[in-house]
Amino acid sequence: xxxxxxxxxxxxxxxxxxxxxxxxxxxxxxxxxxxxxxxxxxxxxxxxxxxxxxxxxxxxxxxxxxxxxxxxxxxxxxxxxxxxxxxxxxxxxxxxxxxxxxxxxxxxxxxxxxxxxxxxxxxxxxxxxxxxxxxxxxxxxxxxxxxxxxxxxxxxxxxxxxxxxxxxxxxxxxxxxxxxxxxxxxxxxxxxxxxxxxxxxxxxxxxxxxxxxxxxxxxxxxxxxxxxxxxxxxxxxxxxxxxxxxxxxxxxxxxxxxxxxxxxxxxxxxxxxxxxxxxxxxxxxxxxxxxxxxxxxxxxxxxxxxxxxxxxxxxxxxxxxxxxxxxxxxxxxxxxxxxxxxxxxxxxxxxxxxxxxxxxxxxxxxxxxxxxxxxxxxxxxxxxxxxxxxxxxxxxxxxxxxxxxxxxxxxxxxxxxxxxxxxxxxxxxxxxxxxxxxxxxxxxxxxxxxxxxxxxxxxxxxxxxxxxxxxxxx
Numbered sequence: 001x002x003x004x005x006x007x008x009x010x011x012x013x014x015x016x017x018x019x020x021x022x023x024x025x026x027x028x029x030x031x032x033x034x035x036x037x038x039x040x041x042x043x044x045x046x047x048x049x050x051x052x053x054x055x056x057x058x059x060x061x062x063x064x065x066x067x068x069x070x071x072x073x074x075x076x077x078x079x080x081x082x083x084x085x086x087x088x089x090x091x092x093x094x095x096x097x098x099x100x101x102x103x104x105x106x107x108x109x110x111x112x113x114x115x116x117x118x119x120x121x122x123x124x125x126x127x128x129x130x131x132x133x134x135x136x137x138x139x140x141x142x143x144x145x146x147x148x149x150x151x152x153x154x155x156x157x158x159x160x161x162x163x164x165x166x167x168x169x170x171x172x173x174x175x176x177x178x179x180x181x182x183x184x185x186x187x188x189x190x191x192x193x194x195x196x197x198x199x200x201x202x203x204x205x206x207x208x209x210x211x212x213x214x215x216x217x218x219x220x221x222x223x224x225x226x227x228x229x230x231x232x233x234x235x236x237x238x239x240x241x242x243x244x245x246x247x248x249x250x251x252x253x254x255x256x257x258x259x260x261x262x263x264x265x266x267x268x269x270x271x272x273x274x275x276x277x278x279x280x281x282x283x284x285x286x287x288x289x290x291x292x293x294x295x296x297x298x299x300x301x302x303x304x305x306x307x308x309x310x311x312x313x314x315x316x317x318x319x320x321x322x323x324x325x326x327x328x329x330x331x332x333x334x335x336x337x338x339x340x341x342x343x344x345x346x347x348x349x350x351x352x353x354x355x356x357x358x359x360x361x362x363x364x365x366x367x368x369x370x371x372x373x374x375x376x377x378x379x380x381x382x383x384x385x386x387x388x389x390x391x392x393x394x395x396x397x398x399x400x401x402x403x404x405x406x407x408x409x410x411x412x413x414x415x416x417x418x419x420x421x422x423x424x425x426x427x428x429x430x431x432x433x434x435x436x437x438x439x440x441x442x443x444x445x446x447x448x449x450x451x452x453x454x455x456x457x458x459x460x461x462x463x464x465x466x467x468x469x470x471x472x473x474x
Contacts, residue, residue: 067243114263127257152287165212176277183285193220216244337385348446387438399423
C-alpha cells in the first residue's frame with residue numbers, strides 16, 4: 001500500500017511520545033515526519049526541506065519553519081511540504097519566519113558556546129527588559145506586558161502563585177518565590193514539575209500558574225501545564241522559543257530574548273527568565289498596592305541597570321580564572337547563602353556539576369550545622385554567596401565555622417568585602433545592586449567558575465555527558 005497510509009495506520013497504534021522521520025526505498029522522493037509530545041520542526045528551503053528537533057539545527061539552510069502541532073504529520077518533498085492532521089486531512093498553515101541569524105548559532109571566536117553565551121548575557125538581558133518598560137524623561141516608570149491578557153484586577157484577586165519547572169528553570173522559580181512574596185505579598189508555591197504532576201496538587205481557579213521552560217518542550221513541565229488548565233487555572237508561560245508547545249498551550253506567554261542557546265548548560269536563558277520573573281513580581285506588587293509608585297519606579301531603574309553591571313563582572317573574569325587554577329581539583333564544593341542567595345546557590349551548584357563533573361551541593365547557610373558540616377574537610381571548597389548587607393554577619397559566621405575544619409573558602413559579595421576579611425580565602429566583588437535583584441549578578445561569577453573548572457579538567461562544557469539540551473521525555 002501507500003507509505004503515507006502505512007505511517008498513518010501505525011501512528012494510530014503508537015503509544016507514548018515520539019518525533020519520527022520515516023523513509024521508504026519504494027518512495028525515495030519523500031520523507032514523512034510526525035510528532036506527539038516531542039519537539040519536531042520542518043525547515044523550508046529552496047529545492048530542499050528539513051526536519052529537526054529545534055530551530056538552530058536548520059538556521060544554516062533556512063529561516064522559514066513549520067512548528068508541527070500535536071499528532072500532526074508532514075510529508076516532505078524536495079520542492080514542497082504537505083501537512084496533515086492525525087486523520088489524514090490536509091492542513092494549511094503559514095510558515096514562521098525565524099529572526100535569529102546563523103551567527104547566533106556559531107562560536108564567534110570563543111572557544112566554547114558556553115563562554116560565548118555567558119558573555120551574551122548583557123545583550124540578552126537588555127533585549128528582554130527594554131521592550132517591557134515604559135519610560136518617561138529617560139527613566140522607567142511602568143512594566144508593560146502588552147502580550148498578556150492579565151489586568152490589574154486579576155493580580156489583585158489572585159490568592160496564590162504556583163510556579164513549576166525543571167532544572168535551571170526551577171531554580172529561577174525558587175528565586176522568584178522570594179521576589180513575589182517580598183514585592184507583592186502573595187503566597188507562592190514552587191514545585192519541580194516532575195513531582196507536581198503526580199502528587200494530586202490542590203489548585204484553585206484564582207491561582208496564577210507560571211511555567212518556565214527554555215525550550216518550551218520539557219515533558220514534565222508540559223504535563224504540569226495541562227494539569228493546571230484541566231483545573232481551570234490561568235497559565236502564564238515563560239519560554240525562549242516562539243512556536244513551542246508551551247507557548248501554544250498556555251493562556252499567556254512571555255518570551256525571553258536570549259536568542260539560541262547552544263550549550264547544554266543554560267546560562268543566558270536562566271538570567272533572562274529571572275528578568276521576566278522580576279518584572280512580573282514588580283508589576284503584581286504595584287497592581288496589588290504593596291509597592292508604592294516611588295519604590296516601584298526606583299526598583300524598575302535598578303532592573304534596567306543590571307545589563308551594564310553584568311558587563312562589569314565579565315570584564316574581570318581573569319580573577320575567576322586565577323582562582324580556578326588553584327581550586328579545580330577540589331573533591332567537594334558547597335555553595336551556601338541565605339534567602340535569595342540560598343536560591344541562587346542551587347543554580348551555582350547545578351552549573352558546576354553539569355559541566356565539570358565535580359561534586360557540588362547547595363545548602364541554606366543556616367543548615368550547615370544540621371548535617372552537611374560533617375562533610376567539610378581539607379578537600380572541600382565552600383563558596384559563600386552574600387549580597388544582602390543585613391545578612392553579611394550571619395553568612396560570615398558560617399564561613400568562619402567551616403574554615404576551622406580546614407577547607408578553602410570563596411565569597412561572592414556586593415560591597416567592599418570587609419565583612420568577610422577573616423573568613424574568605426578569596427573575595428569576588430560584584431557591583432552594588434538592590435539585594436533582591438543580586439541573583440542576576442552573583443550567578444555570573446559562578447557560571448564562569450563552572451566553565452573554567454570544566455576547561456581545566458579537560459571536559460567539553462558545551463556537551464556534558466549523559467545530558468540533553470531539552471528533556472522531552474520523562
